[in-house]
Amino acid sequence: MLHLAATLAGARFAGGDAHAGQSRVLNVANAERSEQADHAALITLVETIEALSATRTIEEVAAVVRSAARRMSGADGVCFVLRDGDQCWYLDEDAIGPMWKGQRFPMTACISGWAMLHGQTVVIPDIYADARIPHDAYRPTFVKSLVMTPVRPRDPIAAIGAYWAVGQTPSPDTVIRLETMARATAAAIENARLYASLNEALERRTFLLRELDHRVKNTLASVQSIARQTLRAAASPADFADSFESRLMGLSRAHELLTRQAWGRTDLRDVLEAALQPFGGLADPRFTARGPAIALTAETAVVLHMTLHELMVNAAKHGALTSASGQVTVAWRIETVDGVASLALEWVERGGPPVFVPKRQGFGTKLLERGVARDLGGEARLTYQPKGLSYALRAPLSDRIAAEAAPRVPA
């Protein structure tokens, strides 16, 4: 466009051949001055584009735009307006007097909104003669005339406004310069946004790595505990290997379930289903399960899974699951006692061989009585009745156990 302006000046000079010599000299001087001005504008524009390409945040973009736009337009004030949903956010300004820095207006109630909604530059020589202008917002300011140009006209993300303290029609050159600035600004804003989202992604990655490290170490600590305590109760190396591997597989199934839920909340019934998987899950007719939807945090799901795993293994070795006619009923409900709502869960075995109180407390028993209950601030009780073992767990509802459906994560 600067080239175009220079060509127009040249044509005017060529056409002025018929005029007097003095006028010709004047024309030459004018043309030279105009060329110098174009040259200065071009350099300013290149410098601005260079400065914009080095910006990393919207605030930096705004800082470059406000001073460059003012220099290039010769305006008394410049505003940098960002689109924020259906609002215009007057992010920054550079002017002889205060305008609207930091304020937000609805897109439909200000001229920057009009320029963005229509995707076109608007030139207003006398703001008080134009109905699109919210006059009340302008009265405290110096502004009498303005140019407002949208950034990325097809899908505007911002606008640049230039304002004058006198009523006047800004020159076409001024308008073109502002529009050129707006084009350079569009790329800078998109870069700043890309940079911000990249930074966010990097921070998220660092956070996830740290979280992964934490989870791995905690899981290893659990495995360490399982190994040591299984060893304490093991009668032989083969017995240790059997029990340890069974518990390790249980832990692995619990983690599979959690990964499926993206380590979010998991439903109690899904935890039960996963724990009983070695028996084909709840589809085995010996199992009966009933209870409302209960959402558990990942950690709680793991420890409850381990509890149910121990009960299942014990039932398979000594209890109801040793016979085809055995029955295991798992029932849970919310009970409120003295204003405290708790989860009450029961595992009841029937139809197995007669039950005897074990001579010594193994790891399984310890985990059942002190594991999940300790974690949840509740209590647990194992009862050895001849007709079958039963286990009762009571734990107050908390941020770990909620009486609500866990969100289903699609497989």
Place this chain on the structure above:
Amino acid sequence: MTTPQDAPQDAPKDAPRIMIVEDEALVALMVEDLLTDFGCRISGSFGAVDEALAYLSGAAVPPAALDGAVLDVNVGGTMVFPVAERLRAAGIPFVFATGYGALPRQGFEDIVVLNKPIDPILLEDAVRGFRRAA
């Protein structure tokens, strides 16, 4: 959630009395066993910071009914530091045990940190330190 009555307590009368704060029961059960193996008595094992604080309001009054403590740092989302401060004020030594690599613990830079999984040798060393201090 104290455990002295159901944990085997065949340790000698002058055995160091240790408190455990650990939100994961599985890890707590192991630490209890390890400490018992090292000749300590478990004076209390807690899964929450407020439970530990409630216990300390009695046990930390001189003469302290406690010779040392093993503290998880992030206890179910609550930092254990109020417990650590109470212990320090009462002159009871303690160590941290954590799965986090680095944790903000201003004021406790001098306290030994055991990483999880817990190395039993380092835990035993820490407990020996308690005994000397007691």
